[in-house]
Each structure stands twice: as C-alpha cells, then as structure tokens.
Amino acid sequence: MTNLARPYEWGNIPLYVQVASSLRRRIELEHWKPGDKISTIPELEKEFGVARVTVRRAIELLHNEGLISRQQGRGTFVAKGIKKNRWLELEVSLSTLVKFIEDQVPKFIEAKEAPAPNLGLFEGVLDDDYVYLKSIQSKNREPFGLVSVHLSRRIYDLAPKAFREQAALSVISHLDGLSIGRAHQTLIIGTAEVETARYLKTAVHSPTAEFHCVVTDGDDVAIYVAEIIYRGDCIKLDIEFKHNLSMPRD
Amino acid sequence: MTNLARPYEWGNIPLYVQVASSLRRRIELEHWKPGDKISTIPELEKEFGVARVTVRRAIELLHNEGLISRQQGRGTFVAKGIKKNRWLELEVSLSTLVKFIEDQVPKFIEAKEAPAPNLGLFEGVLDDDYVYLKSIQSKNREPFGLVSVHLSRRIYDLAPKAFREQAALSVISHLDGLSIGRAHQTLIIGTAEVETARYLKTAVHSPTAEFHCVVTDGDDVAIYVAEIIYRGDCIKLDIEFKHNLSMPRD
DNA sequence: CTCAATTTGTTCGTATGTATG
DNA sequence: ACATACATACGAACAAATTGA
Numbered sequence: 280m281t282n283l284a285r286p287y288e289w290g291n292i293p294l295y296v297q298v299a300s301s302l303r304r305r306i307e308l309e310h311w312k313p314g315d316k317i318s319t320i321p322e323l324e325k326e327f328g329v330a331r332v333t334v335r336r337a338i339e340l341l342h343n344e345g346l347i348s349r350q351q352g353r354g355t356f357v358a359k360g361i362k363k364n365r366w367l368e369l370e371v372s373l374s375t376l377v378k379f380i381e382d383q384v385p386k387f388i389e390a391k392e393a394p395a396p397n398l399g400l401f402e403g404v405l406d407d408d409y410v411y412l413k414s415i416q417s418k419n420r421e422p423f424g425l426v427s428v429h430l431s432r433r434i435y436d437l438a439p440k441a442f443r444e445q446a447a448l449s450v451i452s453h454l455d456g457l458s459i460g461r462a463h464q465t466l467i468i469g470t471a472e473v474e475t476a477r478y479l480k481t482a483v484h485s486p487t488a489e490f491h492c493v494v495t496d497g498d499d500v501a502i503y504v505a506e507i508i509y510r511g512d513c514i515k516l517d518i519e520f521k522h523n524l525s526m527p528r529d
Numbered sequence: 530m531t532n533l534a535r536p537y538e539w540g541n542i543p544l545y546v547q548v549a550s551s552l553r554r555r556i557e558l559e560h561w562k563p564g565d566k567i568s569t570i571p572e573l574e575k576e577f578g579v580a581r582v583t584v585r586r587a588i589e590l591l592h593n594e595g596l597i598s599r600q601q602g603r604g605t606f607v608a609k610g611i612k613k614n615r616w617l618e619l620e621v622s623l624s625t626l627v628k629f630i631e632d633q634v635p636k637f638i639e640a641k642e643a644p645a646p647n648l649g650l651f652e653g654v655l656d657d658d659y660v661y662l663k664s665i666q667s668k669n670r671e672p673f674g675l676v677s678v679h680l681s682r683r684i685y686d687l688a689p690k691a692f693r694e695q696a697a698l699s700v701i702s703h704l705d706g707l708s709i710g711r712a713h714q715t716l717i718i719g720t721a722e723v724e725t726a727r728y729l730k731t732a733v734h735s736p737t738a739e740f741h742c743v744v745t746d747g748d749d750v751a752i753y754v755a756e757i758i759y760r761g762d763c764i765k766l767d768i769e770f771k772h773n774l775s776m777p778r779d
Numbered sequence: 780c781t782c783a784a785t786t787t788g789t790t791c792g793t794a795t796g797t798a799t800g
Numbered sequence: 801a802c803a804t805a806c807a808t809a810c811g812a813a814c815a816a817a818t819t820g821a
Contacts, residue, residue, distance in 0.1 A: 291543055291545075291546045291590075292542055292543075292546065292732075292733070292734055293541055293542070293543070295541075296541050296542065296734075297723070297733045297734060300720060300722075300733075300734055301722045301723060304719065304720070304722060327723070340541075366717070376770075394560075461769070461770075462769075462770035463767070463768070463769055463770065464767075464768040464769075464770065465765060465766065465767050465768070466765070466766040466768070467616070467764065467765050467766075468718055468736045468737075468738055468761035468762070468764055469554070469736065469761075470550065470554075470735075470736055472550065472551050472554055473547060473551060473577075482542070483542055483547050483550070484542055484546075484547070484550060484734070485720075486718050486719065486720055486736030486737075486761060487718075487736075488718055511718035511719070511736060512718070514717065514718055515715060515716065515717050516715065516716040516717075516766075517713075517714075517715050518713070518714040518715070518716070519711070519712075519713055519714075520626075520711075520712035520713065520714065
C-alpha cells in the first residue's frame, strides 16, 4: 500500500526523481519557505512509501541544485539564498504583447528544415511563400523561449534586415501601410523534447507552454505564423475578468 | 557525438522513455499522421544516437499505448484509430467560464485539512471565515480537474445545500442581491504530484495547468478563492486579440 | 554532564531495470 | 539472445551530530 508508483509502472520515471519533484514543488510554492526545516527522512519514507535510500537520493538531487542544506542530527532545511522564479507576465492584449517582446533581444539560430506552416480553422489562408526564422528569447542570459516563425516573404522583403535582427512581431507592428486583419493565439501545455530542452536549458520532459500565434492581413492571408515554446516554469498568465458575472443566464 | 543525453545526465530519465516521448510527440502533432510509416529502427538509432534495443523499447512503449502497429519486413506505422485529444476550450470571459463550468458535474471529495486561502496583491482582503470544498471535474467519466475552493462562510450560508451539489462559481452567479467586485485569475504551469496524479488519473510528473481564481464582493472582500489543477493535456486556451497592433508606439 | 531520543550519514547484500555491443 | 556494466530500489544495521530532559 505505497503512495507512489512502483518503479517504472507509471511513466517509467525513477522513483527518486518523482520524490524530488514533489519536494521541489513544495519549496517553489512556499509550502516550505527558505530557512524552514522540511520533513525528516523517516517521515518522507512513510509519506511516499519508499525506502530510505530513495528519499536520500531525492534529497541529494535537491542539494545539488542548491535548494536545500543538510545538517546531521538537526535536519534538512530549505536554503536561504534561493532566487525566486520571476514570472514572465504574458499580457492578453496584443499591443502589450508586442511591447513585452520588444524588450527581449532574440538570438537567431539557423533552422535546418522548415516544416510547413500550420493553420487552424478560421485562421486565414496561407500565403504563397514563407521565410522561416528561428530564434531564442533570453532574460538575464537565461533562455526561456524558443521561437519558430513563418513570415510571409512579401512582408519579409519589406524590411529583410530588420527581420533578421529584431523580433518579427515587433517589426511588423512598426511597418507603415500594413493592414492587420486578425490576430489569434492559442496556448497548449506540453513537455520539452530533447532538442527543445537543450535550447531552453531545461530537463527533457519538463513542462512547457506552447503558443501558436497567427496574424493575418486585411485579406485574411496569414502573414505571421509562429510556434513559441516557453519554459513552463517562467510563464504566468493573468486574466482580469470584466464584472459581468451576474447575467450568465441568457 | 550522440544527440541524446547520456543515461541520467539530463534529468535522470531513462533513455528509452525520452525517445518514446519524442516519437509520441511527433504523432500527436501530426508530423506523422495515422497510417504513415515512421522512421526505420536504424534511422532512429542514428538520429538519437542510441542502441538498437533502446529504440525497440521506446517503440514497445508506444505499441502498448496503442499508438503504433508493427509489421516485420514492412515497418512501423502510426495506428489508425487513435482518438484525438479533445481540448477543453477555456474561455477568457467570466460568464462563458461559468457556462462552461455549469456543464460539468462536480464530484465532491472530503478534504483533510484546509490550507489557509492564499491571496496575491490587489486581490482583496480575507473574510473572517471560510468553508473549504474539494471536488473533481470529469468529462465522459474521465477526470480532468481538481478543484479546491475557499468559500466565504457568509456566502456559503446563503445556500449551503446548493454549494454542496453544484460548482461554487455557478451557484454564486445565480445568487440574487450579491454584488461582485472583481474577478481575477492567474495561470501557471506545474507538474502533477502524487496525490494530484491519483485524482486526475495521470502520471506523476505530467504537466498541469494551475488556475488561481479570486472573486471579491463590492467591498473588496474575497468571497471565492480557488485553486484548480487541470490535466495539462486537456487544456487549450484561445486568445483573440483586438486589432490594435498598429499603435504600440505611444 | 550524562543519557536518550532524534535526525542525518554510511554501508552491506540482494534483486531488478537500463544500456551497450 | 548473450555477456557486461552500471543504475535503481529495497531493507536493515550501524555511525555520527544535535537537542533537550
């Protein structure tokens, strides 16, 4: 009657990694705050239903990450100098999104092969030809986003140099005489593949936020089709509702 | 010069699980469509830089999930009858959110201990006393959301029976003479802990979407404070931007 | 100061899983 | 399918540091 998956029964992820994740999470969510003493090893043994060695390996992982400190005879404590995750506040209006993006300096990387741009229903029609741009967004030298953009070649040719130096959305917003039809974005949650994980300097399998963003011109032709993969641990979405709670009946 | 992490270098997840994830993803994103022949084992060996047995174990995982079929001498193919993930379209306006929630039948579970409700900045002030309600949201008998609600006891006492049978937000919206101040929601991405994973019938460590939702009354007192954890693989957020792309300069 | 309880650190033996060639 | 090497997990026992009675 253990609480945890038997080894490799549930997604085949090592037990001590699972335990470490649970503990890491409690620290990140401040269930245990810096300086706090966390549960003792025997307590964790019982709680997770695993052997002592397994708990110790989990704790060792967190120790190597600098999240905790250990003292024989006293206990295990949350480290004090841990830097809080500063969230990227993603805005829900497009102009603030552009503003947010303008602060970032994209580092362009060479793209191997361009997959065909993928449009959903009601997201416009494809243009004749696209330029494929791939870049990494960073903050404090820490990469947090992997961007793959399909940019209509018509648009690209209007300012090829700018598009190779700045974020495409930002350039588009500054182009004169370009009419924007609609802008639509969807978010799904995924996990980092090997290549993605390498670019974002995160673990394979760690959660990600994947944005699919489409901007069309006045004729409903998709001029900007982007896939942006953000590290899950630096994304926070704020939604302020209008006060219309009182009349959902009609 | 392998493409993959050496065993346990990167997050300590078994190689064949990593390979399987990559392949699963290609199928989910329709890089390989149902009926398609996927890369041969020698090709995958080379691409990921792993041994033959490792590739075969990855493929075996997917086979057990019913995602692929194998034929000796022909190749490996994406299974035809795979059911697509039907997304929960989460709306960004509150009344449609309530409408969405009203379709769901919550199954209440008994809560062990109530953690103190957690308010962020600008999310109002705490009421004197709260009732703690915990429930599971399901669709087609598949659980997808784990809800923990702190409900102001003042509000709860207005319709205790309803609050024990229906979703709290829905009940609130139908209460007469209750003025709503603000409603605010934030979304972060996390991973499923042991208990959460059990309720949502998903793997420990699988990605989740965690909503923190606060509704205040006219006096800025928080009457509804909820933590909702959704399975990551059934959440999709749609954001339609207003056409205001042209003037982010000022 | 000593003793006992608590808590982390270390080690052994064994069984099974993972990965290579 | 086989041989090899290493990683994961269990249970149990013992050692060392800290704390408070």
